[in-house]
Amino acid sequence: MKKTLVKSLLFTLVTVLATVTLAGVIRNSASGPSRTYHALFSDATSLNKGDDVRMAGVKVGTVTGISLKDNQVADVSFTVAKDAPMTRGTTAELRFRNLVGQRYVDIHPADSPGPTLPAGYTFSLSQTKPALDLTLLFNGFQPLFQFLDPKDVNTLSGEIIAVFQGEGPTVNDLLSSTASLTSTLADRDQVIGELITNLNNVLGVVDDHSDQLDTTLVTLQQLVSGLAQDRSTIGDTIDGLGKLTSSVADLLGDSRKPLKQDIASLGKLSGNLSDGDTFDSFLKTLPTKLDAIGRTASYGSWLNFYLCSIQGKIPLPEGYMGDLGANPVATRCS
Known part of the structure; x- marks a missing residue:
């Protein structure tokens, strides 16, 4: 019985204190x-x-x-x-x-x-x-709202209304995110201050060179206007470059096969010159032969040299091996 009475008194006291506190909060007075x-x-x-x-x-x-x-x-x-x-x-x-x-x-x-x-x-x-x-704040966003689709604006308005119609968890998440963002910004106040200071310095430099900036903008506008006036010529030039590229590509395609054959023949010639001792022997005895011929030709006119004809083949881009040369015309070459 005594324990029950004590529990009742404690419950009554706690209830009265809670009621007084709630009344003070509702009354909203100091x-x-x-x-x-x-x-x-x-x-x-x-x-x-x-x-x-x-x-x-x-x-x-x-x-x-x-x-x-x-x-x-x-x-x-x-x-x-x-x-x-x-x-x-x-x-x-x-x-x-x-x-x-x-x-x-x-x-x-x-x-x-x-x-x-x-x-x-x-x-x-x-x-x-x-x-x-x-x-005033919302009027500042008016230029942004002008670019939004009316359907998107209505959807955004509906979501905002839904948030304030009793979705407590969503509001709590919003407030938590806002508090986190505010704390982060507060922790970065020095960095933000330095950024604003540097931006102010940049704007000051730009303001000091406003005349040069105006000249640059005017020159750029004139350049763009000139390019716009010559757009037909520029277009024709680009088209001509395209045709030239196609022609060069065709030329390289046509000359690829003859060039491949020349490289293969050059390889064979190099192999012939490198194999055997014939070429080495010719080069070794050539000075002696030239010296003997020179001494013989230097005494009198009984030994004469004449170039009667030259024959050869020169490869053309089309792959045709043209015959070129000089035919003898002097009687001594008959």
Whole structure:
């Protein structure tokens, strides 16, 4: 009986604590003493009474009201816990709270300590920053959407609607991927910064040589225009080159067989010259013979030399062995 009573009391206590915590979350309010401040925003769309006021990601207050001031800016009143550092130099910014579009006021403390801002202080437009304008963002993608097929746009819209119609796992995967991407970009912030710096240097060099770049572009345009005007001549030239290539190919095909025969005959001649001692003997005795003939011919005119005829065959590209030579015309050659 006693154990049952203790279990019941513990269950009741846990239930009451859970109910109080849930009520606090639903009520969306900060406990403890607070101070009220005002902030002027150029755009406070989707910000509602009861939204969070956060500092470094921790809730420190609640939006208490939104009104129009001077028909130009939104005057947002909110509370901030007394122990929150609200010093001179603090700024306020509107940020997205979730994918549904809810927003909250994010307080950025001053970098250096200063005097505390009194209750009722109003942040001017120079001290506030509105949330990201999604309309302006989507308008930036408008040129891309113009190149998309309407059917593809409808399919993409249907998939986005399906994601936000209760497919929790898909949304969780999307958020996990986004968080992973954000972490990766944060880890590569130095590399990204160096890339932007180098890109800025490149753009600076390009800007310094803008005159040369303009001249290059103008010259390139003139070159392209000249090529366009001579496109007929260029086309005829390419066609002529094609015909020339075909002719050369045919010529090489026709001369291949005679050239093959000449190479084979040259091989036989080389074999004949390399085999036997006849050629070697001829070369060895040739100087002696020429010397004897020269001495004989140098005394008187009783020994004369005449070239009466030359006969030979010269291969032609067509493969015909033409007979060429000189016939004797002098009486002494008859």
